[in-house]
Amino acid sequence: MMVAVRTSATLLRMxxxxxxxxxxRERKRLRAMRNIQSVALELxxxxxxxTVTVERIAExxxxxxxxxxxxxxxxxxxxxxxxxxxxSLVAFQERLADTxxxxxxxEVVSLTMGAAFDDDAERIKLRLRLAFTNPSxxxxxxxxxxxxxxxxxxxxxxxRDSDPSDLDIQVAAHGFVGAxxxxxxxxxxxxxxxxxxxxxxxxxxxxEQGAGLP
Amino acid sequence: MMVAVRTSATLLRMxxxxxxxxxxRERKRLRAMRNIQSVALELxxxxxxxTVTVERIAExxxxxxxxxxxxxxxxxxxxxxxxxxxxSLVAFQERLADTxxxxxxxEVVSLTMGAAFDDDAERIKLRLRLAFTNPSxxxxxxxxxxxxxxxxxxxxxxxRDSDPSDLDIQVAAHGFVGAxxxxxxxxxxxxxxxxxxxxxxxxxxxxEQGAGLP
DNA sequence: CCATCATATGACAGTGACTTCCATCTGCGG
DNA sequence: CCGCAGATGGAAGTCACTGTCATATGATGG
Numbered sequence: 450m451m452v453a454v455r456t457s458a459t460l461l462r463m464x465x466x467x468x469x470x471x472x473x474r475e476r477k478r479l480r481a482m483r484n485i486q487s488v489a490l491e492l493x494x495x496x497x498x499x500t501v502t503v504e505r506i507a508e509x510x511x512x513x514x515x516x517x518x519x520x521x522x523x524x525x526x527x528x529x530x531x532x533x534x535x536x537s538l539v540a541f542q543e544r545l546a547d548t549x550x551x552x553x554x555x556e557v558v559s560l561t562m563g564a565a566f567d568d569d570a571e572r573i574k575l576r577l578r579l580a581f582t583n584p585s586x587x588x589x590x591x592x593x594x595x596x597x598x599x600x601x602x603x604x605x606x607x608x609r610d611s612d613p614s615d616l617d618i619q620v621a622a623h624g625f626v627g628a629x630x631x632x633x634x635x636x637x638x639x640x641x642x643x644x645x646x647x648x649x650x651x652x653x654x655x656x657e658q659g660a661g662l663p
Numbered sequence: 664m665m666v667a668v669r670t671s672a673t674l675l676r677m678x679x680x681x682x683x684x685x686x687x688r689e690r691k692r693l694r695a696m697r698n699i700q701s702v703a704l705e706l707x708x709x710x711x712x713x714t715v716t717v718e719r720i721a722e723x724x725x726x727x728x729x730x731x732x733x734x735x736x737x738x739x740x741x742x743x744x745x746x747x748x749x750x751s752l753v754a755f756q757e758r759l760a761d762t763x764x765x766x767x768x769x770e771v772v773s774l775t776m777g778a779a780f781d782d783d784a785e786r787i788k789l790r791l792r793l794a795f796t797n798p799s800x801x802x803x804x805x806x807x808x809x810x811x812x813x814x815x816x817x818x819x820x821x822x823r824d825s826d827p828s829d830l831d832i833q834v835a836a837h838g839f840v841g842a843x844x845x846x847x848x849x850x851x852x853x854x855x856x857x858x859x860x861x862x863x864x865x866x867x868x869x870x871e872q873g874a875g876l877p
Numbered sequence: 878c879c880a881t882c883a884t885a886t887g888a889c890a891g892t893g894a895c896t897t898c899c900a901t902c903t904g905c906g907g
Numbered sequence: 908c909c910g911c912a913g914a915t916g917g918a919a920g921t922c923a924c925t926g927t928c929a930t931a932t933g934a935t936g937g
Contacts, residue, residue: 474885474933502922513887518924588806592798595805598845614852616865619845624869627841631812631833638828651830655838655869688904688914716893727916732895 479532482520485510489527490575498528498583525589528579537561542604550605551653554625559649566645577637591630598626621656628652693746696734699724703741704789712742712797739803742793751775756818764819765867768839773863780859791851805844812840835870842866 471479488510492501503524507514521527537557544553566573580590599613602622606613613619629652636648685693702724706715717738721728735741751771758767780787794804813827816836820827827833843866850862 472934477933478885503924504922514924515887515889516885519886522924524923584806587809588802591805591809592802595801595844598841602845614849616846616849616857616861619849620842620865620869621845623845623848624838624842624866627812627844628834628838630809630841631816631835631837632830634837635828635830635833643830647830651834652838655834658872686904691904692914717895718893728895729916730914733915736895738894 478520481510481512481516482530483532485512485517485521486527486530490572490579493528493579494575498524498579498586503527523589525586528576528586529589529593531565533565545604545608550601550608551656554601555649555653559646562649563645570641574637574641577633581634581637594626594630595623598622601625625652625656628655692734695724695726695730696744697746699726699731699735700741700744704786704793707742707793708789712738712793712800717741737803739800742790742800743803743807745779747779759818759822764815764822765870768815769863769867773860776863777859784855788851788855791847795848795851808840808844809837812836815839839866839870842869 485506489501489506492506492509503517504514506527507517510517517527521530540561541553541557544557547553548556580586599622602613602618605618605622606615609618611618629649632648632652636643636645699720703715703720706720706723717731718728720741721731724731731741735744754775755767755771758771761767762770794800813836816827816832819832819836820829823832825832843863846862846866850857850859
């Protein structure tokens with residue numbers, strides 16, 4: 450989440466109905482997960498992340514706690530999880546064939562974050578607010594963005610035919626996601642009034658031209 | 664830790680004895696904490712972070728688990744905690760009177776990371792390895808660097824007489840610590856063969872001139 | 878449409894990090 | 908040396924998370 454990237458399939462989707470091609474079992478699980486996340490978000494919003502137990506979410510969503518842990522892994526992922534993340538990753542990797550990494554990143558992130566925000570702005574806001582409000586959720590979010598950085602590092606490395614642990618690449622990848630996280634924090638702090646384009650554009654500009662600070 | 668910054672007091676210190684000015688009670692607590700951390704690091708190194716329980720660390724260090732939690736807060740902080748961090752922060756803030764923020768950052772971080780590494784290289788290496796190896800410790804480390812970013816953002820903001828949540832400032836601060844974390848990860852991956860100067864210099868260069876990537 | 882099989886779910890019993898509370902102890906000032 | 912404030916240790920409790928296994932349910936071939 451947070452840096453949620455959506456595939457074109459999502460953009461074409463008009464309603465929130467399930468994709469008809471998926472097996473019945475998968476569809477059921479996704480529907481349950483959507484429901485569980487909704488229940489969890491509402492409870493977290495009303496009573497705070499720490500106060501609400503997973504057991505209570507399970508009761509309200511009418512599933513077993515075991516299933517919640519099997520599907521989401523951790524309590525924090527109830528907020529962080531984004532249904533469309535996997536598909537978005539695929540879309541990003543497809544685009545890499547045509548464009549160079551940073552440009553592909555710009556296009557996909559920009560396009561899909563806008564789409565995600567248009568699609569269900571309130572849910573995105575709530576998730577970001579919860580992420581920046583609670584320390585453990587924040588930690589999980591940050592960790593996730595760092596996994597993204599490692600991913601980007603790997604992609605840039607293969608593009609330049611060098612090693613992912615290369616200093617330049619590490620610094621650029623982590624600098625970017627760090628800056629993106631900072632931009633998202635600003636976005637949240639500004640109550641989402643800053644245009645999305647800026648939120649994407651500035652972190653990329655930092656890598657390309659520097660922050661131009663004092 | 665990780666971006667450990669040490670005060671000049673530390674640099675002047677020749678042995679590892681306690682500072683004589685501190686009250687007896689504080690000295691005792693610091694001595695206990697040093698010992699607990701040593702015990703913990705050794706156990707984590709030998710048996711893995713998840714396998715070792717806090718209770719067992721408490722037994723070996725001859726303190727109660729209560730005290731460990733009171734002093735360190737979390738199990739992860741047994742690795743992350745750095746005795747000299749608070750004093751280093753003070754040193755950084757003192758230097759801000761003379762120099763502009765980025766330069767002060769460069770000087771203090773460079774000087775003190777070098778000193779820390781010279782002082783007890785093996786301990787630093789071990790802590791970094793544990794931090795980059797175990798997910799929960801990594802999360803805690805990353806969270807700490809983000810607190811550092813917020814701190815830097817605040818300092819730059821007051822220097823430029825603007826708001827800490829300003830987009831430029833947020834992006835620069837988080838970009839820097841993100842890049843620094845990336846550099847540290849590279850440092851660890853290179854088995855600490857990369858010169859420390861580079862580890863500090865590159866992240867700052869990213870902010871000042873960009874990564875110059877593709 | 879049904880039997881069979883693979884797989885997913887739910888119930889249960891743990892483990893261990895972390896919190897809270899209180900009795901006890903120990904430096905510290907008079 | 909005494910009395911006090913604050914620190915420590917001990918015990919009991921909460922809850923996230925993990926394994927295990929019987930049961931249920933969707934997929935598959937007849």
